[in-house]
Amino acid sequence: MKKMLFLLMMLVFVMSCGKGGGSSKTFTLNLSDEPKSVDPQLSTDVLGGTVDELITEGLTKKGKDGTFVPGLAEKWDKSADGLKWTFHLRDGIKWSNGDPITAQDFKNGWLRALKPETASEYAYMLYAIKNAENYNKKKGSAEQVGIKVIDDKTLEVTLEAPVPYFDSLVAFKTYAPLNQKFFSETGDKYFTEADKTISSGAYTMESWTHGSEIVFKKNPNYWDNNNVAVENIVYKIIPDNNSALNAFNNKEVDVTAITSEQAKEFKDNPKMVSKNDGSVWYLLFNFNNKTLANLKVRKALLMAIDREGLVKNVLNGYGTAAKTFVPKGIGIKGLNDKDFTEGVPTSILAYNPQEAKKLLEEGLKETGQAKFPNISMLLNESGNNKVIAEYIQEQLRKNLGIEIALEAMTAQERFSRMSQKNFDLVFAGWSGDYPDAITYLDLFESTGGNNHGSYKNPQYDALVKTVRSTADQNARIPALVQIEKIIAEDVPVGVLFHREKQYLVDKKVNGIGFTPIGGEFYFGSLSLK
Template sequence: MQKKWLVGTMAATMMLAACTTGTSNDAEPGGNDNTNDSDGGDKILIVNNGAEPVSLDPQIAFESVSSAPLNNIMEGLMRLNAEHVPEEATAERYEVSEDGLTYTFYLRENANWSNGDPVTAEDFEYAWKRLVDPETGSPAAFLANLIEGATEFYEGEGTEEDVMVTALDEKTLEVVLNSPQQYFLNLITNPSFFPVHKDTVEEDGSWHQEASTYVGNGPFTLTGWDHNTELRMTRNDHYWDAESVALDGATWLMLEDQNTAYSLYEQGGLHTTTPPADLAEELIASGEVDLYDQAGTYFYRFLTTEEPFQNKKIRQAFAKAVDRETIVESVIRQNQRPAGGFVAYGFPEPSGEDFREVGGDLFAYDVEEAQQLLREGMEEEGYETLPNVTISYSSGPAEHERIAESLQQMYAENLEVDVNLEVVESSVFLDRQRGLEMQMSRSSFIADYADPINFLESFITDSSMNRTAWSNETYDQLIADSKAEADEERRFELLHEAEALVLDEMPFFPLYFYNQPVLQHESVSGIVRHPVGYTELKWADLNE
């Protein structure tokens, strides 16, 4: 089908203003000075971000609707390349000490901020210490646990001076780790480790809320931000590798409704988007959809301090009574893989084998076993009747509701248990889940960096990602030992032991592994979609 592309985004914005919604974390509307905005250039890629970013402050942003645009207006020491391997970015080169604990990064002389100032090692030191500063309150602070002194600082038991990130001179940064882990270079491609322009941050605490005050160092610079509607970015001429950037700019619309986005795609107002769930199967079968790997898992959590899920056997019963194949094939219908473990596919072992293939399926759909486990669990707790169970899911994508309804039906048929369903506004869902207020609730995890530990450390005691109140000393020790283990083969053995333990204890159960179904016009090339969730426009091009 021929499409007439709306290169000027004003037409697309006018068409959709009435049906665009934001999130609970929307920045304050109005007051946006677009004097930096630019409609110049012919190659303006139009994509859908799905919602208003929660924040474009690297040390605060920690979810996909913020990370995707942020990854294109900021850049760290390392950047994932087209093969999803970390390579030098703002850092021209690096050295690692013989014991694997000290990394020395040498920044490019021509690495500059969008205002023309040089990017300095001090900008990185300032940003990384800001990440773990308790006053920042970053949800991503735990990512810095490998850095000597970082954990102690954000837990209030150490000082900023104890965090071993040091600008040796204007272009040299030294980082000391507490364990020689090879995944460190993958870790620091995460947006949480992007630098910030120190002077700007200290002069204006709201610098990241408007295009007119935003200072970045990535391939693109933020030039327009109509809150809850769209972000506009143009090629950053101060970027050290600007000659590799083919696009003149990109516009990120904020359409939560997939059907609205698809309609706009069909009309020519979007170059790429996600297919609506109810059309995905048909569009995939027609060959119109490209499927990309995504390192993530859709799962359900149990609150292990609330009846009846304080009982391990009852948790196991509820997990084993779910037919994951049916949910993938008949409910979601987007060629996802049913999950028999928590760690997704795509993480190679030292041997070259895939972690998931080695670990295999750690639990199975088994109605008879589920019924037996439920009987045994109820007997252990002295239940004649199972306490009421409520499944909570967030508003938003229709598949959340369809999955919850499928679980409800499976529990009725397979366990003869009637469960209640509760839809919770997405604006408060996460807060309630973190507050341990939901008995059984849907969740998703997209990897922050490319290593299985990122999945498994989520369930250590008191982790902000745990949200089940489950605690197990053996599990905590396995994760701690893996982080201290320099031998990669032994480290992966420990991670397999940890995954097997947590899926025996079952404080949660996985349903399926994510993929990335994408509709993209044939004129678009070079977009890199990393399994860990970042979208790269640096190498994208339009040939219309």
């Protein structure tokens, strides 16, 4: 009888350990939606970046509190003029299949991102490298790009102009290495399924059930494997807010984002964490739509939305009505290390329904239209997006007498529609990729891969070029401030608010970080009780 009781207890123990977040060796996170792509050279969304965070590592990697630390490179140095950077790779680093990771792998990945046929939307992230932009725009060859393999462990990079933050830039996913043999074997299936991925990071992708979950396992070939505390990570894909909350309450996930409405229930609960996630949210206008291409119409739509009311009444005070495009938290040398936003004298247009109505009438007259046309707004179906979109819809109806239709969809579908420029309006957001204001302010450069609204302004483009072409803050800061002024006055997008995001974290989880720059999470110190 005792033996039977013991076996029964063991069976219950094993079954409880195998259930979702219940395992002491498994951490489970709600990813909320299927990523558009996890291919490091093609991925542009935060969701894809959260996957790449586990299975790819660059020369440097994200550290705690927004810092960047050595990754596959153990050290680096730069020339006195800041134009030449030399990265020294660690001894014995390997891909998950056992192949050595070499300097050539980095050159492979970077040139693939720049290759015009790849059509990487983030190719411009590598334009700091000499002749990279020329190659990407078919004005030069791959051989002219300033990437030189000295030997298997040494990579030399020549820049167009000094970039003080280049060591943090190379931590970004587009700068990930590429195993040429594996890439050639997988072809157009590269990074589309679990068995078509290869890891340079702390974990390997073991399985991927599209639309449901992605399972990761600790990578035995990772150079810092001994300091990876969690054996398995599971990303559940649960877009529905109520289902995600139920999954957390049922201990099927250990961490999930929640809506501002759900956060009311957990206001004084230690399980809830609220963080400024470094994102700015806005109305994205399609400039191919003649109505929205009119400045007075764009101003009218923005000025008809009470942003303070949106934050207070819809987001329950979580977040800030935006006065600048760049959110708080981006310090900059030359402003006495103050926050960049403190040095910007201009401000996003204020709520003014009366002026908005007048501008709309004038704008429609200029476009030769008797009334506002039927248009729609795309939005993700997860998180706070639906209630925010409904608030915007009601504000425009009440203050301007216009109706806009809402099209809710998956994040993947929204990204696809944006890339195809198949939309009128989008409720969209942007998070910074590295700790410099230009990671936000270059978004609307006319030739940029993420300029989905097709905004074109030669002055804007010239200012972005100025910022990228010098390390002199006396030249950079005025240019950055001027870009903010253009966004406020020319309204390439209708800037709404800077987000504060709420999460529920199970008490067994230690060391997870929530980062505003370079991705949503920091897993470097993750452990389980």
